[in-house]
Each structure stands twice: as structure tokens, then as C-alpha cells.
Amino acid sequence: MNRFNYIAVLCGLFVLSSLEAQDDERIKSWSLNGYISSMQSVIIIDSLEDYWITDYLLHNRLNFHWFPHKSFSAKIELRNRFIYGDQLKGDSEGTYQKSLEDDRGMVDMAWNIASGKSYILNTMVDRAYIQYTYGKLEVTLGRQRINWGQTFVWNPNDIFNTYSFFDFDYPERPGSDAIRVQYFTGTASVAEIALKSDSTGNITAAGLFRFNKYNYDIQVLGGVLNEEDVALGLGWSGNIKNMAFRGEMSYFHPYRNYMDTTGLYFLSVGLDYSFSNSLYLQFEAFYRQMPEDFDVNDFMAFYSGPLSVKNLSFTEYNFFLQAGYPFNPLLNGNMAVMYFPKLDGYYVGPSVTCSLTDNFDFSFYLQLFSGKFGDNRQHFNLGFLRFKYSF
């Protein structure tokens, strides 16, 4: 099915569905919101004396939601990006340009609308789905985010859409072209199955059961990842005294030649706590078994975000600590650090966000990486200045 058919089908469903009045007439049957942000970024590989790679991104997100009936809704969300800067200028082979147009979903919905030697205008639809609710049953069809994560930095249970901690400017993440059927068995419990196909036609399909017991949300999941692996997972969110205690465990094993291959274990465990003065502390540790052929030569290869849940980190053991503090309701400071023992390396990420008006924010982020790959110590430093207007 090509993208135009896909959109035509969505539009058809919009028109066909009955336009019944809402229960509460003061509530509109549609909504449009989003944001527009202007961000200047700089990459400094080793030292300040080197060439700086500077880029500019004008980023606009539009979320269009339609609720024609209380049991039916449709959502389309897209992002428009206007980019210019050194990364494009240095892109003589066009790989960067192509990567922006690379939609990993079953339906191609990413387009470079206009481009030149120095700029690109890109549009990408990352949500396009219809949802039908019948009592406790919910069916969602189309491009959607299926988020099964319980921890905050590394999510081995989140097998449909991989989260990237470093990509702070795009928390929504790309969607999956999927069908998801959920049955809510109680206040905080759900049984669900989901199936997605990617651009190569590979299928990921899994079931999850989440229930609430002893003040814990506990989930078990099982399925097939990318037509390669059997995936099994266990996750939880609860608390020890007043502190949140969360975790995710996953096991992936190739199902072809099952006996001749070995599986990989992943485990993330986290704690978080809010003090009464609003200081927020968060700790997370992540262990992943490394595949034999795994080889990372630099930070950059991983920076843009893991492509698969099996590639969540640079190294085997990873530790994370974060502190967030609102100096006042307008000014939030945050400091995240990571430690990678294998690389004798670290990540340091200080940031501040300042509210300029009700809907207008200013943020400053630094992301500093250092680590040893082979005999060489590498540095990889990024800085971002962002103004963001939400509507």
C-alpha cells in the first residue's frame, strides 16, 4: 500500500464515521496543537580549537486529533524541519539528506520537500492512526507509538519503538506501523497484542500482560522481534518506601537455529525520588550482554539513537544518575551523568530550561562524551540553544 492510498483510506474513514454529537457539547470534536522551535547546535569533536560543526534547525510539530464519536478517534501528527548548516555542506554524497528521508516504517511518510546545497525542508508523519474503543477493548490501527518502557533511560522491554535518551529534541520518537489490540482488565491492568511491519517487511509481534499487585505494576511480555528473535520480557514499577523502584528485563534469542545460537540478556533497574523541596534524583543501571560481532568505534555511531532494542548502549555496563531542580517555577536545572566502565568513559549532560512566557521556553543543553575506543581516547561534545513556542 503506498502512502497516498494510506492517507486516502484514513480520510475515507474520517468521512464515513458517523458524526454523533459529543456527550459534553462544550468540548470540540477536534484539536490542533504542537510547537515550533528554533535550535542552534554545535558539535566540537575534540577541542575548542578545532573546527566547530554548527547547524540550525527550525522544527515545527503539528498534532491533529479528531473525535467524531466517543468510541472513535483519529490522530495525525507530523513534524516539519528546516535545516541548514555544516552537516549539510559536508554532505557531498547526500547520505545525510537521504537519512532524513529514510522512513523505517512500512509506509513511507518522510519527504524532503525542498533541498539545496545548503538547506533541506523535510516533512515526516510520525503518527497516523485510528482508534476504536468498545468498552474495555481498544483497537488502534496505523502509525502509532507503542511504549512498553518502565524505566527512563534504557528500555529493553520497549521493543516496538526504541527510545533515545540523548535525542531530547524529539521525545515523541518515530511511530510503528502497527495494529494494537488492548483489553483493559482493571484499573491499572491491560492485556494486549501488537504487530508491526517495517520498511523491509519484517514483522515484530508480541503480547503483553500488565497487572497491579502489592502496589506494583508488573508486566510480562513475549513475542517475535524483527522476524529474528524470540523476545521475552519482564518489567515493573513500584516503590521501596517513598522511592520509586522500576525495572525491565529482556531476553532475545534467534529462533532460526535455536540450538546453535545464544540469546542475549538485558536488564535495567532504576530508582527515583522527589524531595519535598522538589529536588528530583534518578538512578539507573543497565546491563546488556554483548553480541560477539559487536563493534563500536566511536560515540557518533550511536548518538543519533539506537535502531533496535538490541542496541541500547555503547557498552555492557552502564550507570546513570540525574538530578533535577526547579530553582523557581520558571527556571529548571538538570544534570545527568553516565559512566561506562568498559570505555573508561563518561557522559555529562547539564541543561537549563527557562520559561519566558506561559508558552515560550528557552533551553540550553550540553552533551559531553569521553571514552576510550581501542587505545584512543575520544571526545564528542555537543551544545544546543533552543527557543520553543508551544500552542
Added chain:
Amino acid sequence: MIRNYLFKGIVLFTGFFITECLQGQNATEIVRRADEKMRGESSGISEMTMKIIRPTWERTLEMKSWSKGTENTMVLITAPAREKGQSFLKVGREMWNWNPTISRTIKLPPSMLSQGWMGSDYTHDDMINQRSIVVDYTHEIIGEENTVGRECYMIELIPKEDAPVVWGKILFWISKKDDMVLKSEYYDEDEYLVKTELGKEIKSMDGRIIPTVYEIIPAEEEDQKTVVTLNRIEFNAPISDSFFSIQNMKKLR
């Protein structure tokens, strides 16, 4: 004779006991009535605007909330745009937050209760745990006072042992007529005054006489305040128990 004394003694003692009970019950009863009046005996739906006011700036939050019984509360943020669509669910002692940006329901730890609600002078506890003022505290009338021109009972609330609340003591000024909380003082565990709340703009809403504007003033920063205005309130609206679920918190509008 002895029997007489005994009888008298029993009567006196019982009488004393009954008065004590009544006194205790009275205070609890008054707090319960005041609480139920604002929230509806069985349930309530309200829409409010919260303004965080500081000497040089102001920020506005808008929200809609649903509650039923002492156990169930749901809050939907409707403004500002950046936070819009986020919702909070509290069922019994457990809390969840739905974040539409990342399409995820996050289970919140109890320590979150004492945190400022979206940067205001309210805490999460105030916003989604308020009903516990009836069940988590003991109540006692400690005096009578005239506040904003109305005769009020002064009632002291002390948390019960192990109650998951953030205050060490609360004082309420509840009007004798119409059961309105016109003033409250919140103290920390060391009995230091943390903030004062005032009920103003008394009006009839959905058939009840209530304060429709509330001002919170932090004790240590008197030039700061948070003002909550009730825009709409609906008492005892029919809400089913299943409304309060992680399924529904994604669908609030």
C-alpha cells in the same frame, strides 16, 4: 447512697464521654461536611484556573478534575499548551501520570506527593490527595473566630500515625453557616507554618454557596501567591468507578 453516687458517676462519666465523642465527631463531622460540600457527597467535576503570581511575573495553569468517594481522583491539565493532555490518576494510595508526548503511563512514587504541583504553591498532595483530610487526620475544635466577617470554628487536624500525608498539622477556619473552609494554615512536621490558604469570592455554584477563589500564600514569601479560580463545578455528577482507570486517563478531554 453508694448506688446513687455510682449512678451519678456513670451518668457524669458517660455524659462526659458522650460530649467528648460528640466534640470529636463534631469536628470530624464539620470537616467532612465542608469537604463534601466542596467535592460533592459522592462525586464532583470541576474546572479551574491556577495563577502562580510572583512580584515580577505570572504563569497560568488550567485543569479539569473528577473525583469520586475518598479513593478516586483524576486531573487533566488543559493549559498551558506545553503540558496540555497530561493527566494524573489516583486510586487508593497509588498514582499514575499519563504523558501523551511519549505515549506512556508512569507510575508515580509516594514521594511525588509532596512536590509542588506544576511549579505552584500547591503540592501534588493538595491537588489529588485532598480527600484524605477526612480519613487521614484526627480533628478537634480548638476555638471560634471571626474570619472575613463570618463566624468560624477553628479546627485542628493532626495526621494519624502512618498516614501518607505531608503535613504535620493543619488548622481550618470553617464557617458555622454554610460549612465553608474560609482559611487554612498548613504546618510541617516541626509545626512551622508553611502556607496559608484563603477562601474568597463567595458565590452560588451548582446550587451551593461556596468560595470560588482560593489564595495560597507561602509563609516565608509573602509577596508570592497562587490563586485558584473555580470556573465550573458540578456536584454529584454520575461517574462510574471504571472511569478512574489507566485506560480512561488517556481519553480525558
